Amino acid sequence: MIRIENLTKQFKKNKAVNNLSLHVKKQEIYGFLGPNGAGKTTTIKILSTLTFPTSGMVFIDKYNVLDNPLQAKKQIGVVHQTLNLDPELTGYENLLIHGLLFNMKIKDIKKNAAEFFEFVELKDVMGAVVKTYSGGMRRRLTIARALIHRPKVLIMDEPTAGLDAFARRKIWGLMKRIRDSGSTIFLTTHYIEEAQYLSDRVGILDKGGLIAEDSPEKLINNFGKIAVEIEGSDGLEVEFFQNRAEAVKFVSTIDKNATIRGANLEDVFIKLTGRRVK
Amino acid sequence: MAQLLAIIFREVLIFKRKFVKQIFSFMVSPLLFLITFGWGFGNEMNVDGVPYINFILPGIIAMASMRQSFALSSEINISRFYWKTFDEIQSAPISNISYTAGEVISGMLRGCLAAVVVMILALIFQIGISINGLFVASLLLNTFIFSSMAVITSMVVKTHAEQGMLNNFLITPMAFLCGTFFPIQHYPLWVGKLIFCLPLTHVSATVRAALLNQKFPYFSLLYMAVFGAVVFIVAVKVIRNAKN
Ligand SMILES: Nc1ncnc2c1ncn2[C@@H]1O[C@H](COP(=O)(O)OP(=O)(O)OP(=O)(O)O)[C@@H](O)[C@H]1O
Ligand SMILES: [Mg+2]
Numbered sequence: 001m002i003r004i005e006n007l008t009k010q011f012k013k014n015k016a017v018n019n020l021s022l023h024v025k026k027q028e029i030y031g032f033l034g035p036n037g038a039g040k041t042t043t044i045k046i047l048s049t050l051t052f053p054t055s056g057m058v059f060i061d062k063y064n065v066l067d068n069p070l071q072a073k074k075q076i077g078v079v080h081q082t083l084n085l086d087p088e089l090t091g092y093e094n095l096l097i098h099g100l101l102f103n104m105k106i107k108d109i110k111k112n113a114a115e116f117f118e119f120v121e122l123k124d125v126m127g128a129v130v131k132t133y134s135g136g137m138r139r140r141l142t143i144a145r146a147l148i149h150r151p152k153v154l155i156m157d158e159p160t161a162g163l164d165a166f167a168r169r170k171i172w173g174l175m176k177r178i179r180d181s182g183s184t185i186f187l188t189t190h191y192i193e194e195a196q197y198l199s200d201r202v203g204i205l206d207k208g209g210l211i212a213e214d215s216p217e218k219l220i221n222n223f224g225k226i227a228v229e230i231e232g233s234d235g236l237e238v239e240f241f242q243n244r245a246e247a248v249k250f251v252s253t254i255d256k257n258a259t260i261r262g263a264n265l266e267d268v269f270i271k272l273t274g275r276r277v278k
Numbered sequence: 279m280a281q282l283l284a285i286i287f288r289e290v291l292i293f294k295r296k297f298v299k300q301i302f303s304f305m306v307s308p309l310l311f312l313i314t315f316g317w318g319f320g321n322e323m324n325v326d327g328v329p330y331i332n333f334i335l336p337g338i339i340a341m342a343s344m345r346q347s348f349a350l351s352s353e354i355n356i357s358r359f360y361w362k363t364f365d366e367i368q369s370a371p372i373s374n375i376s377y378t379a380g381e382v383i384s385g386m387l388r389g390c391l392a393a394v395v396v397m398i399l400a401l402i403f404q405i406g407i408s409i410n411g412l413f414v415a416s417l418l419l420n421t422f423i424f425s426s427m428a429v430i431t432s433m434v435v436k437t438h439a440e441q442g443m444l445n446n447f448l449i450t451p452m453a454f455l456c457g458t459f460f461p462i463q464h465y466p467l468w469v470g471k472l473i474f475c476l477p478l479t480h481v482s483a484t485v486r487a488a489l490l491n492q493k494f495p496y497f498s499l500l501y502m503a504v505f506g507a508v509v510f511i512v513a514v515k516v517i518r519n520a521k522n
Contacts, residue, residue, distance in 0.1 A: 084366045
């Protein structure tokens with residue numbers, strides 16, 4: 001559903017995206033991970049036509065985003081990293097304008113708005129102006145807005161940033177349901193456990209290029225199912241082992257506090273990008 | 279079409295939220311001019327045999343509607359730089375021409391509303407005006423030109439502060455120099471020629487002729503139509519290339 005071919009975006013000094021190629025399959029949740037400044041938002045801006053690439057091609061469904069931007073944009077719903085809402089308008093009016101921009105009938109906008117407001121728990125405040133919303137409420141409104149025209153492809157740049165644990169889990173449930181109903185989701189997040197839980201596949205981006213791409217399980221298994229956390233001078237360091245016996249043997253040889261546990265995607269992420277995400 | 283309406287609807291809703299404030303701000307400078315030149319100078323001055331207050335009222339209308347339709351640029355700027363809702367609109371499947379037209383029409387509505395406010399003030403000051411088709415045509419073209427220019431500048435500037443500078447160095451001088459307060463025949467010839475190229479000069483001329491029932495400068499109306507068409511096309515092109 002999303003095809004990125006040899007995409008490069010050069011800003012004056014640096015290459016934000018460097019010869020990136022990736023394919024997102026239909027009905028897949030693709031977790032697009034990477035440390036700060038890796039180029040995730042830049043890629044999403046190119047996908048949603050906010051920025052021209054320096055070179056390369058991008059397709060949404062069968063439409064080339066550069067040649068046929070209107071058709072491509074009809075397929076997508078975007079949650080941008082910024083909370084880009086009209087603060088003077090009410091929550092409902094924000095959705096209404098968006099629905100009209102997607103050529104929806106007012107009747108359908110009303111129906112879908114009721115459904116999504118209910119889901120993101122903003123039903124009581126849909127008539128209040130957005131400048132009275134908290135950060136998390138605004139975030140949830142941008143999610144409802146991206147969904148209201150029932151896009152085939154959902155592109156989300158840190159949709160759960162700033163949400164409390166409960167709201168985040170609720171959004172996870174929503175995303176899985178949307179995927180199961182046939183949509184494709186392209187998602188960035190700094191919550192690696194979220195990506196691990198949700199993603200059918202993840203791609204790890206560093207300095208504008210993919211350094212790993214696979215299902216979370218396979219990525220973890222490639223490094224080792226068992227992780228040993230050691231308290232080092234740079235904070236926690238992680239070593240991988242294929243089984244518990246090897247891990248125990250290793251721990252007995254070192255003279256530091258260490259914890260043995262199941263490896264997770266975050267361990268892999270840190271190993272690959274050499275930095276802890278926060 | 280629904281998309282174009284969505285753009286207008288959005289601007290109208292935002293405007294509605296601060297309606298009273300806006301109307302008062304529309305009134306301030308026209309009111310000051312009417313007081314200064316209406317009450318202040320009374321009937322002591324005449325221009326070409328017309329009482330000065332009657333002479334400048336069309337200028338004030340031209341100026342107020344120009345200013346307010348151009349003020350659209352600040353609105354677009356705010357949504358571009360602060361709220362980032364311009365991003366949201368750009369990721370919707372709306373054509374560049376629909377978006378531009380939607381913004382331009384909302385700017386025209388703003389400008390026309392400003393003109394209506396001045397005319398209401400004129401009634402209060404008991405300045406007789408007669409509205410006719412040529413007046414409406416002039417007003418529409420005026421607001422069309424300056425709304426289109428507003429779209430262009432709002433995309434060209436890099437910060438909101440730059441927009442303020444443009445207002446200061448471009449719009450304010452034009453507001454005073456383009457036949458709004460005195461006939462451009464009073465300029466030295468070469469200055470007059472320069473001023474003649476500026477669109478507001480023609481707006482002042484057509485609005486004045488229409489309101490004072492003078493011989494109507496059809497050339498000026500044509501000039502405005504051509505100028506408007508050109509800036510609108512440029513505006514659509516600028517929107518097409520408005521990427522970060
Ligand atoms: N408009 C711009 N002009 C110049 N450089 C830019 C611009 N936008 C982004 N960059 C640079 O491009 C690189 C990638 O930025 P991007 O926003 O895509 O990162 P990201 O992966 O989304 O990071 P984060 O996790 O912090 O959101 C960064 O080095 C950033 O400084
Ligand atoms: Mg980002």
